[in-house]
Amino acid sequence: MAQAGMHAMVGMVTRKFANKRQWLLLGAILGSFIPDMDNFGVAVATVMKLPTAGIHRTLTHSVFFVLAVVAIFYLIGQVKKDVRWGNLGVGLGLGILLHILLDIFLWFNGVALFWPFPLWVNIWANTTAPEWFMKFMDPAEFLLFGGYLWALSNWSNRYKTDGDFAGKLRMWMILEFALFVIFTPLVYMMSKGFATIFGAIYLFSIMMAFIVTIRMRKTIEAAEV
Numbered sequence: 001m002a003q004a005g006m007h008a009m010v011g012m013v014t015r016k017f018a019n020k021r022q023w024l025l026l027g028a029i030l031g032s033f034i035p036d037m038d039n040f041g042v043a044v045a046t047v048m049k050l051p052t053a054g055i056h057r058t059l060t061h062s063v064f065f066v067l068a069v070v071a072i073f074y075l076i077g078q079v080k081k082d083v084r085w086g087n088l089g090v091g092l093g094l095g096i097l098l099h100i101l102l103d104i105f106l107w108f109n110g111v112a113l114f115w116p117f118p119l120w121v122n123i124w125a126n127t128t129a130p131e132w133f134m135k136f137m138d139p140a141e142f143l144l145f146g147g148y149l150w151a152l153s154n155w156s157n158r159y160k161t162d163g164d165f166a167g168k169l170r171m172w173m174i175l176e177f178a179l180f181v182i183f184t185p186l187v188y189m190m191s192k193g194f195a196t197i198f199g200a201i202y203l204f205s206i207m208m209a210f211i212v213t214i215r216m217r218k219t220i221e222a223a224e225v
């Protein structure tokens with residue numbers, strides 16, 4: 001798992017390239033979340049006691065996945081005769097690609113960049129991060145989800161959009177920061193069972209952030225420059 005909130009905030013930066021193409025920025029932010037949703041597959045395999053290797057950082061972290069998403073949304077746009085779906089697809093592709101690049105450069109694991117071809121790109125193969133740091137990466141997920149929601153609330157204040165959602169947004173943001181405070185000591189104290197509890201709340205958080213992003217699409221559209 002690699003800091004979904006940070007990926008989303010990087011997606012927000014692409015607003016400079018959105019160039020008033022409706023739904024492109026929305027796609028880029030949503031696309032930043034999508035690759036790590038393969039953790040749902042890991043969770044299902046874990047519950048069913050199946051092997052989990054080869055699920056995370058494979059299909060959804062592949063350049064072919066990017067091309068497929070762009071192509072599918074292009075076709076939807078053609079069928080619906082609505083250019084916004086094509087824009088959404090380009091945005092999703094951009095967000096997914098940015099996510100993959102960030103995973104390669106900022107993370108300490110490999111990415112199956114050309115999946116289904118088993119070629120793992122790992123520039124960190126000779127580096128081992130300290131254990132305390134790798135552990136800290138788990139609660140940091142919640143910190144960065146909170147940071148992402150905070151950035152969204154800034155946009156919503158600036159553009160005076162989605163005011164009716166401000167209260168709920170604040171609630172989700174506070175919850176994520178609280179989870180960070182709770183899980184930071186837990187990751188060092190709990191020897192058993194941490195991964196299950198953390199994993200469940202992480203999956204909940206990534207879905208929440210994804211749905212909040214769609215709910216706040218007016219804000220994101222307003223932020224396109």
Ligand SMILES: [Zn+2]
Pocket residue numbers: 002035036057061099103
């Ligand atoms: Zn990833």
